[in-house]
Amino acid sequence: MHSAFAGVDLGGTSIKCALGTAEGELLIERSIPTDSHFGPTDVLKRIGDTINWLTAESGLKPQRLGMGVPGLVDLTRGVTRFLPNLTGHWRDVPAADMLSSQVGCPVALLNDVRTATLGELAFGHGREGGGKLSMVFMAIGTGIGGGVVMDGKLRLGPLGAAGEIGHMTILPDGPLCGCGNHGCLETLASGTAIAAEGVRLVLMGLAPILREHVHGEPALITARTVAEAADAGDTACFDAIQGAARWLGIGVANLVTGVHPDLIVIGGGVSRIGQVLIERVREEVHRRVRMFPPETVRVEGSLVGDRAGILGAVALAARGLS
Amino acid sequence: MHSAFAGVDLGGTSIKCALGTAEGELLIERSIPTDSHFGPTDVLKRIGDTINWLTAESGLKPQRLGMGVPGLVDLTRGVTRFLPNLTGHWRDVPAADMLSSQVGCPVALLNDVRTATLGELAFGHGREGGGKLSMVFMAIGTGIGGGVVMDGKLRLGPLGAAGEIGHMTILPDGPLCGCGNHGCLETLASGTAIAAEGVRLVLMGLAPILREHVHGEPALITARTVAEAADAGDTACFDAIQGAARWLGIGVANLVTGVHPDLIVIGGGVSRIGQVLIERVREEVHRRVRMFPPETVRVEGSLVGDRAGILGAVALAARGLS
Numbered sequence: 001m002h003s004a005f006a007g008v009d010l011g012g013t014s015i016k017c018a019l020g021t022a023e024g025e026l027l028i029e030r031s032i033p034t035d036s037h038f039g040p041t042d043v044l045k046r047i048g049d050t051i052n053w054l055t056a057e058s059g060l061k062p063q064r065l066g067m068g069v070p071g072l073v074d075l076t077r078g079v080t081r082f083l084p085n086l087t088g089h090w091r092d093v094p095a096a097d098m099l100s101s102q103v104g105c106p107v108a109l110l111n112d113v114r115t116a117t118l119g120e121l122a123f124g125h126g127r128e129g130g131g132k133l134s135m136v137f138m139a140i141g142t143g144i145g146g147g148v149v150m151d152g153k154l155r156l157g158p159l160g161a162a163g164e165i166g167h168m169t170i171l172p173d174g175p176l177c178g179c180g181n182h183g184c185l186e187t188l189a190s191g192t193a194i195a196a197e198g199v200r201l202v203l204m205g206l207a208p209i210l211r212e213h214v215h216g217e218p219a220l221i222t223a224r225t226v227a228e229a230a231d232a233g234d235t236a237c238f239d240a241i242q243g244a245a246r247w248l249g250i251g252v253a254n255l256v257t258g259v260h261p262d263l264i265v266i267g268g269g270v271s272r273i274g275q276v277l278i279e280r281v282r283e284e285v286h287r288r289v290r291m292f293p294p295e296t297v298r299v300e301g302s303l304v305g306d307r308a309g310i311l312g313a314v315a316l317a318a319r320g321l322s
Numbered sequence: 323m324h325s326a327f328a329g330v331d332l333g334g335t336s337i338k339c340a341l342g343t344a345e346g347e348l349l350i351e352r353s354i355p356t357d358s359h360f361g362p363t364d365v366l367k368r369i370g371d372t373i374n375w376l377t378a379e380s381g382l383k384p385q386r387l388g389m390g391v392p393g394l395v396d397l398t399r400g401v402t403r404f405l406p407n408l409t410g411h412w413r414d415v416p417a418a419d420m421l422s423s424q425v426g427c428p429v430a431l432l433n434d435v436r437t438a439t440l441g442e443l444a445f446g447h448g449r450e451g452g453g454k455l456s457m458v459f460m461a462i463g464t465g466i467g468g469g470v471v472m473d474g475k476l477r478l479g480p481l482g483a484a485g486e487i488g489h490m491t492i493l494p495d496g497p498l499c500g501c502g503n504h505g506c507l508e509t510l511a512s513g514t515a516i517a518a519e520g521v522r523l524v525l526m527g528l529a530p531i532l533r534e535h536v537h538g539e540p541a542l543i544t545a546r547t548v549a550e551a552a553d554a555g556d557t558a559c560f561d562a563i564q565g566a567a568r569w570l571g572i573g574v575a576n577l578v579t580g581v582h583p584d585l586i587v588i589g590g591g592v593s594r595i596g597q598v599l600i601e602r603v604r605e606e607v608h609r610r611v612r613m614f615p616p617e618t619v620r621v622e623g624s625l626v627g628d629r630a631g632i633l634g635a636v637a638l639a640a641r642g643l644s
Contacts, residue, residue, distance in 0.1 A: 134479070136580075148581055150472050157456070157582030164613045168576040171494065179612040254490040255580055259470055260479030290501040291486045292479075 006051050006062035006103065007313030009112065010034070010069045012085040015043075016310045017050045019060045022318035024123035024311055028058045039088040040080075044095055048102030055103075065099065065107045066316025068115030068309050075160045075321075078109050108316050111160060112309060113139045116267065117147025118154060119312030122319060124303035125265050126152075134261040138165060139268035139308070140248070143178075144186045150259070154321050166190065170250050188247040191223035191270045197240045198226035209234035227273040244270075245277050249284020256289050256297050267302030275301075328373050328384035328425065329635030331434065332356070332391045334407040337365075338632045339372045341382045344640035346445035346633055350380045361410040362402075366417055370424030377425075387421065387429045388638025390437030390631050397482045397643075400431050430638050433482060434631060435461045438589065439469025440476060441634030444641060446625035447587050448474075456583040460487060461590035461630070462570070465500075466508045472581070476643050488512065492572050510569040513545035513592045519562045520548035531556035549595040566592075567599050571606020578611050578619050589624030597623070 004027060009016040011034060018029040030050055034043065047067075055061060071083035071090070078096025082089060096107040110118070117137040120126055126133055126149070135149040144166030148155040155162045166186035167179050174183025187193055198221040201207035202214070210229035214220035230237040252264050264285070266278055282299040289297050304311055326349060331338040333356060340351040352372055356365065369389075377383060393405035393412070400418020404411060418429040432440070439459040442448055448455055448471070457471040466488030470477040477484045488508035489501050496505025509515055520543040523529035524536070532551035536542035552559040574586050586607070588600055604621040611619050626633050 146580075150477065155472065155581055158584065158618050159582070159614060161614060162580070162582035164579050164582075167611075167613050168579045169492075169572050169610050172492070172572055177612075181610050181612050250491050250494055254576055257486050257490045258468075258484070258577055258580065259477055260481070260484035260486075262480065288491050288503050289489075290499075290503050291489050292481060292483060296480050 002060050003063050004058075004060040005314050005317035006054075006065035006105070007310050007317060008047055008051070008065065008067040009115070009309035009313050010043075010047070010067060011112070011309075012070060015047060015050075017047065017054060018310050018314060019054050019058055019062060020311075020314040024314065026310065026314070027060060028054050029310070030054060034086070036087050040086075040090050040093040040095065041098070043086070044098050045102070048099055051103045062103060062105050062317070064105050064317040065103055066115070066313040067095070067099070067107065067109050068112035068313050068316070069095070069109055070112045072159060072161060073109045073111060075110065075156065078107060080109065108320070110316055110321075113137075113145030114147045114154060114156070114160065114163060115312035115316060116308035117149060117163070117312065118315045118321070119304050119308040119310070120265055120267065120302055121149055121154070122315035123311050124308070125263055125300060129262065133263065134259070135263045135265060136163075136165070136252070136255050136259075136261050137265045137267060137302075138248070138252070140189065140266065140270035141191050141268040143192070144190050144268075148259070149261075156321070165251060165255065168251055168254065170247055185247060185251040189244040189251070194223040194226050194240060194244050194270065195221050197243075198229075198237065201236045201240065207234050207236045210237050223270050223273070241273060241277065242280050245280035246284050249281045250288060252281060252299060253285045253288035256285060257291065260292060260296070262298065264299045265302050266299065267305065267308050271301055272305075324382050325385050326380075326382040327636050327639035328376075328387035328427070329632050329639060330369055330373070330387065330389040331437070331631035331635050332365075332369070332389060333434070333631075334392060337369060337372070339369065339376060340632050340636060341376050341380060341384060342633075342636040346636065348632065348636070349382060350376050351632070352376060356408070358409050362408075362412050362415040362417065363420070365408070366420050367424070370421055373425045384425060384427050384639070386427050386639040387425055388437070388635040389417070389421070389429065389431050390434035390635050390638070391417070391431055392434045394481060394483060395431045395433060397432065397478065400429060402431065430642070432638055432643075435459075435467030436469045436476060436478070436482065436485060437634035437638060438630035439471060439485070439634065440637045440643070441626050441630035441632070442587055442589065442624055443471055443476070444637035445633050446630070447585055447622060451584065455585065456581070457585045457587060458485075458487070458574070458577050458581075458583050459587045459589060459624075460570070460574070462511065462588065462592035463513050463590040465514070466512050466590075470581070471583075478643070487573060487577065490573055490576065492569055507569060507573040511566040511573070516545040516548050516562060516566050516592065517543050519565070520551075520559065523558045523562065529556050529558045532559050545592050545595070563595060563599065564602050567602035568606050571603045572610060574603060574621060575607045575610035578607060579613065582614060582618070584620065586621045587624050588621065589627065589630050593623055594627075
């Protein structure tokens with residue numbers, strides 16, 4: 001049997017499993033749904049079964065397994081602390097040990113967005129830096145998460161939770177956030193925030209193209225439909241996208257001012273809106289960061305895109321935390 | 323002759339020079355005014371003369387000299403890039419070489435606030451962390467500067483300018499800043515901002531105690547007089563101080579959310595307002611940072627206070643950049 005590294009990207013709706021190489025080549029993959037009837041034990045059992053199936057199918061033996069999970073983990077003990085979006089919330093589940101005994105190799109856990117940051121670091125923009133790149137990775141989807149890499153090393157902080165940049169206050173008296181604060185970046189520029197603005201525009205009769213696009217059903221509005229309507233000439237939707245990008249730019253500018261990374265990478269589902277979003281973020285960053293020459297402040301889209309999470313999980317298995 | 327380390331804290335109004343030990347004991351010191359008629363050559367000549375005088379006087383021979391300067395420097399070459407508050411602006415002045423040839427030992431340059439951060443790291447709160455502390459140091463004075471320490475190491479960034487936290491955008495459409503941006507923390511919570519708010523309050527007849535305190539002369543209002551009037555019962559001045567602390571808290575909260583340091587240290591002249599300021603900052607940080615347990619988010623006043631700059635310069639000489 002050849003050896004490989006196993007990666008798992010555990011999400012609220014699906015679980016991606018793969019075997020890959022230390023160079024980031026995914027050799028075999030399988031995605032399974034996250035069954036909301038299942039608690040931690042059953043979910044971990046299904047993950048283990050899937051990895052074992054991939055092993056049997058491919059003849060590749062995983063040396064280590066890395067798993068990105070949506071929430072807080074105790075990195076040292078391989079225990080989940082709290083995964084708010086999963087059934088049962090996974091409080092203090094020894095997931096690494098449970099999975100390890102099933103798949104027969106060591107298992108490392110990490111927060112999913114920090115895992116995606118490792119994916120970008122190992123196999124995306126990170127390859128530019130000769131191991132010394134300082135980078136902030138932002139994942140803009142339903143919420144906004146992030147990861148901070150300083151001199152080639154992922155910044156964890158005391159709880160492995162550094163990089164919660166969706167919860168920076170951008171508008172001090174802004175909208176209430178799920179975290180309890182007001183005006184978090186996530187309340188202004190996440191996919192959810194863009195969709196909610198789309199709903200508002202349709203309900204107020206301000207976005208006729210978007211309205212037509214979703215057949216008059218506000219419940220069908222997503223960040224993607226807002227972006228599509230903007231592309232099709234809906235000026236209110238265009239303004240909604242530009243507005244979200246402006247807020248993102250302010251958040252990015254503040255990180256740049258604070259730690260001056262070499263590069264900011266915009267990833268996550270909302271980044272698929274594309275260059276119009278990235279360019280507006282970049283413009284706002286250059287408008288706000290006046291202390292450093294603009295050429296030292298790069299803002300780019302992700303090079304690994306949707307694969308950041310699963311690639312990061314394989315990178316976690318193959319290389320550990322850098 | 324015993325050996326020692328020389329430190330210089332070059333400011334816009336005065337230049338502190340000292341010889342000290344690697345343990346942060348200052349053995350002999352002298353402060354000279356920064357003569358605004360002098361350009362770089364004459365200022366450096368006077369600094370060299372002062373160090374040589376301290377050497378002769380004390381019988382201590384400096385092994386290395388560290389100097390904090392108000393602006394951007396090229397760390398590798400020991401050249402000043404731009405010191406906006408000094409006569410002649412010091413563009414591309416090879417200050418390290420010029421001073422080195424006069425005092426007969428190697429010279430290292432660093433931005434003054436990053437130097438003060440080294441002072442806190444080497445001889446203040448940094449002694450707690452066993453060399454691995456992650457800390458953000460904020461110097462709140464005429465402006466707001468800062469320094470970021472990750473895992474015991476000062477974060478420099480590509481230009482040695484990481485930590486310009488006074489220029490984070492806190493209020494997106496806020497007041498114009500000297501840097502060209504709007505709503506920078508410095509426009510809202512620096513000593514200058516507090517003084518300007520005091521002037522406004524007096525001109526609008528809203529701060530009778532402050533008015534009396536400065537004998538009706540708005541030009542005499544400083545952050546300190548505003549704080550004193552607040553202490554004496556001027557409610558508008560009290561609100562001004564609390565308001566500034568709230569903005570500081572938002573800036574601190576955003577740094578905490580982004581990089582989750584072990585500790586935030588509030589230093590600089592404005593921090594002398596004391597515990598009422600620190601406590602309001604802490605309260606706002608705890609209100610805003612909901613993702614991490616409050617006990618992992620410490621906000622403290624500086625342990626080295628006014629001595630941060632000169633102690634940091636001695637630390638730079640004795641230990642280099644960590």
